[in-house]
Amino acid sequence: MKETGPTSMGRRNMLLGAGALGGGLLLSACTSNSNGDADKANVKATTAASGSTPGKHVTIGFSAPAADHGWIAAITKNAKAQAGQFTDVSFQAAEGTNDVNAQISAVQTLIDKKVDVLVILPFDGKALTSIGAQAMDAGIPVVNLDRVFDNSLAYRTWIGGDNYGMGVNAAQFIIKTLKAKGVSKPVIGEIAGIDNLDLTKQRSLGFKEALAKAGFSVSIRQAAQFTADSGQQVMSNVLQARSKLDAVWNHDDDQGIGVEAAIKQAGRSEFFMVGGAGSKHAMQEIKADSGVLKATVVYPSSMSASAVTLARLIGQSKGMGDLVEQEVPTSITLFSATVTKDNVDQYLPTSFT
Amino acid sequence: MSDQTTPRPAQEDAPGLPAQAGSGAGVATRPSLVKEGPDPGAAGPGGGLGRQLLRLFPLHQMHSLGLLVVLILLGVVGTATSGNFLTSNNIVNILTSAAVIGVITVGQTFVIIGGGIDLSVGAIVAVASVWCTTVATQSHGLAGMLFTAVVVGAAVGLLNGILIAYGKIVAFITTLAMMASARGVAERISDRQSQVVTVDSFNRIATDKFLGIPLLVYLMAAIVVLGWLLLNRTTFGRHTFAVGGNPEAARLAGIAVRRHTMLLYLLSGVCCGVAAVMLTARTTSGASNLGNLYELDSIAAVIIGGTLLAGGRGSLFGSILGVLVFTTITNIFVLNNLTTDIQEIAKGLIILAAVLLQRTRGARSPA
Numbered sequence: 001m002k003e004t005g006p007t008s009m010g011r012r013n014m015l016l017g018a019g020a021l022g023g024g025l026l027l028s029a030c031t032s033n034s035n036g037d038a039d040k041a042n043v044k045a046t047t048a049a050s051g052s053t054p055g056k057h058v059t060i061g062f063s064a065p066a067a068d069h070g071w072i073a074a075i076t077k078n079a080k081a082q083a084g085q086f087t088d089v090s091f092q093a094a095e096g097t098n099d100v101n102a103q104i105s106a107v108q109t110l111i112d113k114k115v116d117v118l119v120i121l122p123f124d125g126k127a128l129t130s131i132g133a134q135a136m137d138a139g140i141p142v143v144n145l146d147r148v149f150d151n152s153l154a155y156r157t158w159i160g161g162d163n164y165g166m167g168v169n170a171a172q173f174i175i176k177t178l179k180a181k182g183v184s185k186p187v188i189g190e191i192a193g194i195d196n197l198d199l200t201k202q203r204s205l206g207f208k209e210a211l212a213k214a215g216f217s218v219s220i221r222q223a224a225q226f227t228a229d230s231g232q233q234v235m236s237n238v239l240q241a242r243s244k245l246d247a248v249w250n251h252d253d254d255q256g257i258g259v260e261a262a263i264k265q266a267g268r269s270e271f272f273m274v275g276g277a278g279s280k281h282a283m284q285e286i287k288a289d290s291g292v293l294k295a296t297v298v299y300p301s302s303m304s305a306s307a308v309t310l311a312r313l314i315g316q317s318k319g320m321g322d323l324v325e326q327e328v329p330t331s332i333t334l335f336s337a338t339v340t341k342d343n344v345d346q347y348l349p350t351s352f353t
Numbered sequence: 354m355s356d357q358t359t360p361r362p363a364q365e366d367a368p369g370l371p372a373q374a375g376s377g378a379g380v381a382t383r384p385s386l387v388k389e390g391p392d393p394g395a396a397g398p399g400g401g402l403g404r405q406l407l408r409l410f411p412l413h414q415m416h417s418l419g420l421l422v423v424l425i426l427l428g429v430v431g432t433a434t435s436g437n438f439l440t441s442n443n444i445v446n447i448l449t450s451a452a453v454i455g456v457i458t459v460g461q462t463f464v465i466i467g468g469g470i471d472l473s474v475g476a477i478v479a480v481a482s483v484w485c486t487t488v489a490t491q492s493h494g495l496a497g498m499l500f501t502a503v504v505v506g507a508a509v510g511l512l513n514g515i516l517i518a519y520g521k522i523v524a525f526i527t528t529l530a531m532m533a534s535a536r537g538v539a540e541r542i543s544d545r546q547s548q549v550v551t552v553d554s555f556n557r558i559a560t561d562k563f564l565g566i567p568l569l570v571y572l573m574a575a576i577v578v579l580g581w582l583l584l585n586r587t588t589f590g591r592h593t594f595a596v597g598g599n600p601e602a603a604r605l606a607g608i609a610v611r612r613h614t615m616l617l618y619l620l621s622g623v624c625c626g627v628a629a630v631m632l633t634a635r636t637t638s639g640a641s642n643l644g645n646l647y648e649l650d651s652i653a654a655v656i657i658g659g660t661l662l663a664g665g666r667g668s669l670f671g672s673i674l675g676v677l678v679f680t681t682i683t684n685i686f687v688l689n690n691l692t693t694d695i696q697e698i699a700k701g702l703i704i705l706a707a708v709l710l711q712r713t714r715g716a717r718s719p720a
Binding site for chain 2: 027030031032033067068069070072073195196219220221222223225226227228229230231232233234236237238239240241243254257258260261264265266279281353
């Protein structure tokens with residue numbers, strides 16, 4: 001065959017090689033992502049907290065799932081940034097992992113290193129309970145972040161978000177807006193997150209029960225995967241399934257980028273949408289007030305910064321300054337604030353990118 | 354996954370498939386895999402390959418016909434269960450949803466017919482989408498973004514091809530490794546954050562329409578037609594079947610097997626680059642978690658489309674019908690607001706049914 005001739009082979013290979021090299025050179029300049037403000041962690045404002053006067057030195061060990069999603073990435077970043085705010089804290093983060101086994105080993109390593117306090121966001125709360133209890137038995141207090149351990153003996157303090165409350169608050173915003181518009185029989189859609197997670201069930205339950213109190217119900221509920229492409233895919237089909245919608249709650253702002261894209265591509269605008277989690281992009285959309293997104297219910301990614309603050313207080317045997325109690329409480333459930341155009345400026349600094 | 358980890362059973366299935374029954378003696382050379390050792394005794398002369406293909410042509414049409422029946426059945430079910438199914442809006446929606454995975458499947462079909470497999474397609478889409486949406490790339494505007502996505506896709510595909518063809522690493526392992534590391538690169542570049550596209554002309558790729566049909570659908574149609582011509586009407590296409598059917602025979606027939614194998618992965622990479630442009634425009638963002646499990650979606654479409662997982666035989670038309678079957682199934686589920694668990698069960702059953710239906714139709718017809 002003619003293309004196997006040595007000369008043409010050589011020329012082609014050279015062309016190919018030169019093309020690859022040239023492309024590589026051009027492209028290598030294109031991986032930069034810095035645009036000035038993108039890299040700032042969003043916790044610095046919280047350092048004026050009470051009890052921040054330097055005290056006994058505390059080593060805090062930190063373990064969380066792999067940061068493969070905007071929210072978890074923000075969690076890890078915020079924890080580290082917060083620890084950096086204290087002169088009396090040194091911070092040891094274990095490599096993030098979505099493998100329960102690997103996370104157990106990571107926590108074990110931190111225990112063996114004899115850190116003073118542990119902050120753990122378990123990939124699966126039930127599976128990590130025993131290692132939490134082991135740390136407590138070894139005299140290391142555990143601050144359990146968000147996904148709760150099975151047994152309260154496995155942690156000193158739990159701090160986390162309110163998934164049920166998130167659904168309730170989304171529903172309440174929708175009810176209020178629809179009542180103001182005078183809609184009596186609304187068509188309400190729900191784009192849930194990954195359906196086999198407990199947090200998704202809690203969110204949907206809160207949404208459903210709060211809507212029911214106003215006599216409303218969810219007309220169509222479909223689950224996406226917390227990714228923009230799954231959100232786009234699901235929403236484009238949902239828009240075909242319901243030719244008219246009044247309100248939509250989308251559980252997650254990361255997948256919401258795709259959900260919004262689907263709405264724009266279908267040219268639909270007859271309804272309004274509420275987001276979830278509280279990304280910077282969503283809040284900017286709310287502030288601009290140009291699309292269907294009118295509100296988002298926050299699942300604060302700053303909770304990891306608070307957890308580090310609590311860990312430091314526990315390590316120094318201090319209480320929380322504004323409370324009368326001498327000790328940090330055993331459980332703190334964070335409020336899921338509803339961010340609208342009116343208060344978006346207040347929440348933009350703590351949003352995640 | 355388990356299907357792909359063991360290519361052998363698929364090959365053992367082959368005698369049950371119509372190809373063996375229908376075509377002549379030359380087919381006996383076909384079952385040996387790319388990864389198998391040389392088998393020069395059984396290899397026929399190069400001239401026989403073209404004739405075999407001609408003989409196969411009506412057969413793969415039979416496969417496609419079975420799938421067409423499945424698609425029509427789905428259409429009937431959709432129309433019966435939802436008034437919104439048979440509307441022009443919804444048909445356009447199904448076609449648009451199929452566009453991204455359709456383009457990826459074109460590349461995957463070439464690779465699988467050529468006796469390989471590409472598990473890295475989803476990760477290539479992710480890395481191309483992230484790379485073309487960084488702040489630096491977006492500053493170069495539409496042209497810079499398109500260039501970056503396609504060249505990144507091509508470069509990763511080429512790297513796969515070189516490792517497989519010249520490094521002699523099994524395709525399954527090479528692309529599995531690439532699946533992990535390309536997604537890692539995507540995570541590293543994006544810092545795991547969603548990168549929103551601010552270049553409006555880029556996002557218009559997904560919103561612009563011509564005669565009521567989105568550009569994405571034309572783009573997919575164009576790539577499918579080009580792919581079909583390349584596969585069925587050029588020397589490159591005939592070489593692809595030959596290399597996949599029996600690489601040793603292909604080599605003896607004077608085909609540059611290693612270079613051809615490399616080019617197949619390059620082709621798949623370019624398709625992923627184009628798909629990344631389409632997906633990024635559709636979602637108006639680049640993120641390292643885009644394209645998750647697209648490798649399985651595309652492989653499944655290729656296989657139910659009648660292409661032999663062991664290579665050497667297949668149909669691009671069938672693959673695209675496979676994509677449409679999957680997209681239509683998802684559409685019907687959402688139109689009827691079925692819950693996720695029921696969707697998953699039904700999807701598995703429908704895939705099995707589609708393959709079984711094809712097999713019975715195919716077995717009856719050529720006899």
